[in-house]
Amino acid sequence: MHNRHQVLDHIYRNQGSSKQDIMRALNMSLPTITQNLRDLESDGLIRRGGFLKSTGGRKPQIYTFNNRAAIAIGVRMTARQIILCAVDLRGTCIKRATGRLPYRHAHAYYHRICQLIEQFIGSLGEDSEHVIGVAFCMQGIVSADGRSIAFGDILGNTGLSVDEFARELTVPCTFIHDSDASAMAELWMDPSISDALCIYLEPYMGGAVIIDGRLRQGGTMKNGTIEHMTLVPDGDDCYCGQKGCADVYCSARVLLEHRDETLDEFFNQVRDDEYAHRRIFGVYLDHLALAIKNMCTVLNCDVIVGGKAGQFFTTDDIADLRDRVLRISAFPDDDFTIRKSVCHPDQDVIGSALIYVREFMDSVCGAD
Numbered sequence: 001m002h003n004r005h006q007v008l009d010h011i012y013r014n015q016g017s018s019k020q021d022i023m024r025a026l027n028m029s030l031p032t033i034t035q036n037l038r039d040l041e042s043d044g045l046i047r048r049g050g051f052l053k054s055t056g057g058r059k060p061q062i063y064t065f066n067n068r069a070a071i072a073i074g075v076r077m078t079a080r081q082i083i084l085c086a087v088d089l090r091g092t093c094i095k096r097a098t099g100r101l102p103y104r105h106a107h108a109y110y111h112r113i114c115q116l117i118e119q120f121i122g123s124l125g126e127d128s129e130h131v132i133g134v135a136f137c138m139q140g141i142v143s144a145d146g147r148s149i150a151f152g153d154i155l156g157n158t159g160l161s162v163d164e165f166a167r168e169l170t171v172p173c174t175f176i177h178d179s180d181a182s183a184m185a186e187l188w189m190d191p192s193i194s195d196a197l198c199i200y201l202e203p204y205m206g207g208a209v210i211i212d213g214r215l216r217q218g219g220t221m222k223n224g225t226i227e228h229m230t231l232v233p234d235g236d237d238c239y240c241g242q243k244g245c246a247d248v249y250c251s252a253r254v255l256l257e258h259r260d261e262t263l264d265e266f267f268n269q270v271r272d273d274e275y276a277h278r279r280i281f282g283v284y285l286d287h288l289a290l291a292i293k294n295m296c297t298v299l300n301c302d303v304i305v306g307g308k309a310g311q312f313f314t315t316d317d318i319a320d321l322r323d324r325v326l327r328i329s330a331f332p333d334d335d336f337t338i339r340k341s342v343c344h345p346d347q348d349v350i351g352s353a354l355i356y357v358r359e360f361m362d363s364v365c366g367a368d
């Protein structure tokens with residue numbers, strides 16, 4: 001089994017390997033490699049992909065990883081629409097679809113969602129047989145087993161069970177908190193990340209924790225839920241029922257409060273040095289700096305900032321934010337880094353599908 005994992009892992013990491021390449025890289029005997037290649041090919045995990053140029057004698061056969069041996073589906077239901085992404089084993093979105101459907105915490109709505117998912121899977125053609133799971137990227141806090149919504153105050157869906165979908169869909173399903181999903185994608189797209197605190201400045205902000213190159217959700221799935229860190233004692237009301245939470249001061253929607261404006265327009269005004277917008281942004285960065293300072297007292301590592309608002313941050317904004325953190329830091333000489341998230345389109349939807357992709361890759365290549 002160990003040899004099989006190693007051979008597959010090598011082919012996955014080095015697209016287009018010959019038996020000789022594998023032999024050299026893994027120090028394995030030719031018969032062992034041949035046997036494993038035969039098994040992996042019959043399991044559909046690898047394919048023959050042409051020949052290398054001959055250096056005399058027979059041309060060496062090239063083996064490539066079958067990126068579509070398994071496909072995972074990511075789903076995001078928002079107040080107004082649904083987004084679906086089919087993701088292959090490279091983490092690439094191979095198909096995307098959206099539908100306008102106002103969210104309702106009602107059986108009829110979830111039934112319609114299941115129909116849309118089945119239609120979407122059907123539209124994948126022969127890949128539809130390889131779908132291994134549907135992961136729902138949720139705005140609420142997910143229960144420890146990923147099977148229900150423990151706190152769903154934004155969409156009013158506390159208590160929603162994954163069974164609502166599982167009993168209609170033909171493949172396994174799970175829930176994942178949206179900021180955890182974004183961090184999952186972060187990690188996939190930049191495997192060099194070791195430890196990081198991720199902050200996603202979405203309309204409703206969220207956070208996630210990466211330790212030792214893995215997303216760490218914690219036993220209760222509440223690691224990194226900085227949106228409810230108390231930033232201003234007795235401050236403004238938060239949707240969680242408490243006062244002064246970070247969500248009230250650092251969410252993307254705060255930048256637009258009371259004005260009929262998009263984030264794009266907001267940041268254009270900031271870049272034009274318009275006084276009122278510049279001021280709102282300054283206050284916003286101060287609040288964000290305080291949240292980051294507090295987070296870093298518990299886990300001192302790199303900070304990654306992303307989300308709908310974070311995607312507009314320039315290098316100067318990130319430097320400005322870092323200065324603001326250092327100004328209020330207990331250890332201002334800290335060698336600490338704030339950087340921008342990959343800010344990939346549909347990052348959270350793709351990231352949720354990656355839960356299944358990661359699990360599949362761990363099972364066929366052996367976990368690290």
Ligand SMILES: [Zn+2]
Pocket residue numbers: 227228238239240241242245247
């Ligand atoms: Zn709160």
